[in-house]
Amino acid sequence: MGSIWTAETEIRSREPLPGDMSVEAVVIGAGMAGILTAYYLQQAGISAAVLEADRIGSGQTKNTTAKITSQHNLIYDSLIRTWGSRTAERYARINEAAIGEYERLIQEKGIHCDFVRCPAFLYSRTEGASLKREAEAAVALGIKAVFETDSELPFSVAGVTRFDGQARFQPLRFLEKLSEEVTVYEQTRVLRAEEKLVETDRGCVRTEHIVFAAHFPFLNVPGYYFARMYQERSYVTALEGAGRLEGMYLGVDPDGLSFRPYGEFLLLGGGSHRTGVNRQAGRPAGKASQSRQKAFGMPERGCRYGWLREQARAFYPGCSEAAHWSAQDCMTLDGLPYIGRFSRRRPGWYVATGFGKWGMTTAMAGARILTALITGQECPEADIFSPQRHFTARAAKELLSHGAHTVKGLAKHLLPAENDRIIPNCPHMGCRLEWNPDEESYDCPCHGSRFDREGHLIDNPAQTDCRRRL
Numbered sequence: 001m002g003s004i005w006t007a008e009t010e011i012r013s014r015e016p017l018p019g020d021m022s023v024e025a026v027v028i029g030a031g032m033a034g035i036l037t038a039y040y041l042q043q044a045g046i047s048a049a050v051l052e053a054d055r056i057g058s059g060q061t062k063n064t065t066a067k068i069t070s071q072h073n074l075i076y077d078s079l080i081r082t083w084g085s086r087t088a089e090r091y092a093r094i095n096e097a098a099i100g101e102y103e104r105l106i107q108e109k110g111i112h113c114d115f116v117r118c119p120a121f122l123y124s125r126t127e128g129a130s131l132k133r134e135a136e137a138a139v140a141l142g143i144k145a146v147f148e149t150d151s152e153l154p155f156s157v158a159g160v161t162r163f164d165g166q167a168r169f170q171p172l173r174f175l176e177k178l179s180e181e182v183t184v185y186e187q188t189r190v191l192r193a194e195e196k197l198v199e200t201d202r203g204c205v206r207t208e209h210i211v212f213a214a215h216f217p218f219l220n221v222p223g224y225y226f227a228r229m230y231q232e233r234s235y236v237t238a239l240e241g242a243g244r245l246e247g248m249y250l251g252v253d254p255d256g257l258s259f260r261p262y263g264e265f266l267l268l269g270g271g272s273h274r275t276g277v278n279r280q281a282g283r284p285a286g287k288a289s290q291s292r293q294k295a296f297g298m299p300e301r302g303c304r305y306g307w308l309r310e311q312a313r314a315f316y317p318g319c320s321e322a323a324h325w326s327a328q329d330c331m332t333l334d335g336l337p338y339i340g341r342f343s344r345r346r347p348g349w350y351v352a353t354g355f356g357k358w359g360m361t362t363a364m365a366g367a368r369i370l371t372a373l374i375t376g377q378e379c380p381e382a383d384i385f386s387p388q389r390h391f392t393a394r395a396a397k398e399l400l401s402h403g404a405h406t407v408k409g410l411a412k413h414l415l416p417a418e419n420d421r422i423i424p425n426c427p428h429m430g431c432r433l434e435w436n437p438d439e440e441s442y443d444c445p446c447h448g449s450r451f452d453r454e455g456h457l458i459d460n461p462a463q464t465d466c467r468r469r470l
């Protein structure tokens with residue numbers, strides 16, 4: 001089943017690349033980040049062409065819950081302690097500015113996409129101390145935030161952190177209108193990139209600047225993004241008859257849910273886990289994880305939609321499901337996106353990836369940063385997101401965990417398959433794929449590529465279908 005945005009939006013199709021051509025900038029990927037980047041480049045006088053393997057917005061943009069917010073889980077207290085107040089303040093500023101920039105574009109172009117300003121909340125059912133610290137950190141950085149102990153949620157909370165002046169919208173309607181102002185070639189898969197040449201299955205494009213904005217960079221070298229990023233899946237159900245909420249909510253507890261109103265619907269999300277690892281939140285099912293799953297009723301394997309529906313019935317008896325879908329997010333080692341120069345070895349290449357669960361504000365921030373870098377403008381926020389930034393202690397710890405998953409995935413393809421099922425190996429780097437019963441797909445635990453029952457590619461970084469017959 002597709003997302004609620006897909007069901008109500010039909011974006012006009014575009015022609016594939018007609019053959020060899022030249023353009024000042026090539027943007028790979030026609031999702032929110034790619035279309036915004038191409039738009040701002042054109043505004044700055046740089047001719048840009050977007051190359052899209054499938055259709056506009058057909059990747060992760062169609063699956064977002066479309067919260068436009070600077071509230072990126074518990075981040076500001078941690079940012080201040082890790083990077084200092086100045087960096088944290090810049091992070092807050094560019095994300096707050098992103099909300100305003102969406103509003104400005106929507107008003108200027110008269111885009112009917114249900115843009116609404118509303119508060120965003122973090123909640124916990126078990127403890128309020130971290131939420132209080134987060135609210136204090138946000139206030140110190142200039143965000144309108146407050147800690148409260150009451151909420152409109154259908155259960156009691158230990159506390160909430162409220163950010164005012166945040167927003168939500170219908171992302172595909174926005175993309176539909178903005179993409180009319182940029183040149184997009186659909187059904188054009190990029191196969192290779194070399195210095196100033198992009199090779200596709202429809203022809204080659206000579207260019208000065210290449211922007212990789214197709215979710216997970218498909219090139220392994222240079223950049224090595226496969227070694228410093230993994231992917232997570234999460235699940236959404238759109239409920240009817242669940243009542244109305246004013247704000248958007250995210251739980252910070254291990255079983256935390258996401259609540260987001262849209263018209264007569266309430267989008268209830270959760271069940272996050274590392275792609276290809278069928279356990280809660282991507283954690284190996286050690287003793288602590290198992291007891292947490294038991295305590296909160298989170299399924300260890302599969303049935304995440306079932307679990308979400310149980311939550312929905314418990315909180316909103318009588319509600320019904322109008323749609324359900326899932327999303328896939330790129331997670332970085334230190335929790336900050338990679339936006340900037342792709343690699344020191346490729347001066348004309350740029351990247352925007354690793355947005356975590358915060359694709360809307362980060363896509364806007366990324367588009368503004370990349371446009372500034374390409375046009376040689378000042379951008380004080382660029383350093384924070386630079387893919388070449390130094391390693392933190394958290395990143396080092398995550399690197400070990402990520403490496404362990406990769407080694408396990410690679411080692412597994414040497415072992416006989418469980419239950420006599422023929423499980424294919426991933427064409428990206430050869431890890432053993434795992435069956436995902438929720439989505440009926442084969443998912444890679446190493447870097448998150450996904451394939452349907454027949455082995456057709458769904459999500460990158462792999463670029464090809466599974467060769468082995470399933």
Ligand code: FES
Pocket residue numbers: 226426427428429430431444445446447448449460461462
């Ligand atoms: Fe890298 Fe599968 S996505 S090995």
